[in-house]
Amino acid sequence: MMLAKFSVKNYRGFSKRIEWDLSTPNNYEFNTEIIRNGVIKNGIIYGPNGSGKTNFGLALFDIVNHLAQRWKKPDYYANFIYVGNMNAPVEFEYTFKDADRTINYCYSKNSIGQLLTEKLTVDDQKIFERTNRKFDIDTDEFPMENVTKRNLKDNANFVSIINFLLTSYPLAKNHYLIALLQFVNSMLWFRCLDTREFIGLDLAPTNLxxxxxxxxxxxxxxxxxxxxxxxxxxxxxxxxxxxxxxxxxxxxxxxxxxxxxxGTNALMLLYFWIQKMKSASFVFIDEFDAFYHFKLAFEVCKRLFALDCQVFTSSHNTYLMTNDLLRPDCNFIVNNNMIKPLSACTKKELRFGHNIEKLFRGNAFCV
Known part of the structure; x- marks a missing residue:
């Protein structure tokens, strides 16, 4: 399973809906290993200071907070909602794909991270939907009494419907809910700046x-x-x-x-997480090269992108913006409440021989 698309609205600095689509790569004939089953496997997110690179990465991992039994960032819900619209919920939408199915999961939360609404569809078939007015579920697959439906509609303890179904029904080994939970349990976000922080994959901090x-x-x-x-x-x-x-x-x-x-301290942390990434599904490393020489960052990226899981990083290092490492559709720019690949930020046809970094520095790309 892979993350194919993600969007969030009213989260921190993102007042409007911002969508990241990994399911529409271009038809480049180089670095094809970066695309798997029609989904982008690796990429780097660039953007000016304050454009939202860190917040976007954190938003991606909101799903870990209510579905996974993994380590969570203690202050995650501080300044959770866009300050200009405090009365509206934060809205999240994830699309996951594997060889056989497409899973779409959307939900909303209030300012302290409590679930308000949830909806799950599999291959465009609605499995359940809960709003503040109604609760619908596919009773052929999940039969339940009316009193249970009423309690789930009211949801006084803000439990996730997905977690309720996972613990209340015997499911086949390849069931989409089990596959979804395994993916979320194996997600990892981390950074190493003044302090080391992480979300997901592990249960507690470790002495390296x-x-x-x-x-x-x-x-x-x-x-x-x-x-x-x-x-x-x-x-x-x-x-x-x-x-x-x-x-x-x-x-x-x-x-x-x-x-x-x-820098060596940051490499030590990276080496630790690379050991853990052997069982990861999706990894986001915030400012991964903050303390690296630009050539070292390139070598680190080659190792990261050779891993089996989806790996994405944020960076200011345009030395990494080269077709020797990725492709124009795998380098993203976030700015002005949008995130786009370089290939969508110019009318110019980009080829392997182009110096992408030079074009970028020459303002050839516009979000």
Whole structure:
């Protein structure tokens, strides 16, 4: 399953509906591995400061807050609603696709994140819909008594209808609700700026040193640093109960964490999440290269985009805006309450040989 389309309205800085469509790639004949089953698998989102890159990434992961039993951002619902329309709900819509079906899930929430409405359709067939006036459900698939329907319509405890159905009915292994939950449970958002933050995939924050030691990853982490950044560290072989990484410098044992740069610290976090991404479905890394040299960011992107899951990042680094890495339909610009691929921001026919970064710096793209 893949995320094919997402939209949100009245969320933080997005006063109007903003839609991100990953299901309409162009017919480029290069970097075709970036497209899977007609859906864009990898991409980078650019935009001026304050254009909404971070907020858009956070909006994508709202679904994790009420469907998944995973780690959540504690302050997620602070400043949740667009301040110019505080009385209106925040509206979300997701479209997921796999080889056999299309799942559309839309819902709305109030200012503190409580569910107000929900609607689920599968291949354009309505499964259920709950508004403040009615509750409808496909009773052929989910038979239920009238009292249950009334309680779900009132929804005094703001429970998700999807979670109720998942826990109340025996479902086949390949049922669309199980597939949807597995996808959402495996979503991951993270960033490493002044503080490390993440949403989804894992259950709690992890001590990275201890994780590397317990999972016998110290040598592999050392090789990772050498390959992507050229840094060579000789780590002391840890003992089973050690909790901190130690490296040798000038023949002396030195704790690793206090001596590393901000960029190496960010690489350490990235390496940790790459291990976890082997079971991820959808990943969004906010400002992933904030502390990286521009060439290092390119090497990191190649590794990320080679993963099996959908991976997207936000960045200001236009060195990454090249057909050697992605394609014009996989580089997105967010601005003025819109998000569009480069290929939709110009009338010029873009080809593999074009210098996309030079065109961008020359204001050839307009959202």
């Amino acid at each position: 040193d201890e994780y590397f030691i317990q999972n016998n990853l110290v040598e592999d982490f050392s090789e990772f640093l050498k390959q992507v950044s050229g840094q060579e560290y000789q780590f002391v072989k840890p003992r089973p109960n050690d909790k901190l990484l130690v490296c040798k410098i000038g023949g002396k044992d030195v704790l690793f964490d206090p001596i590393i740069s901000t």
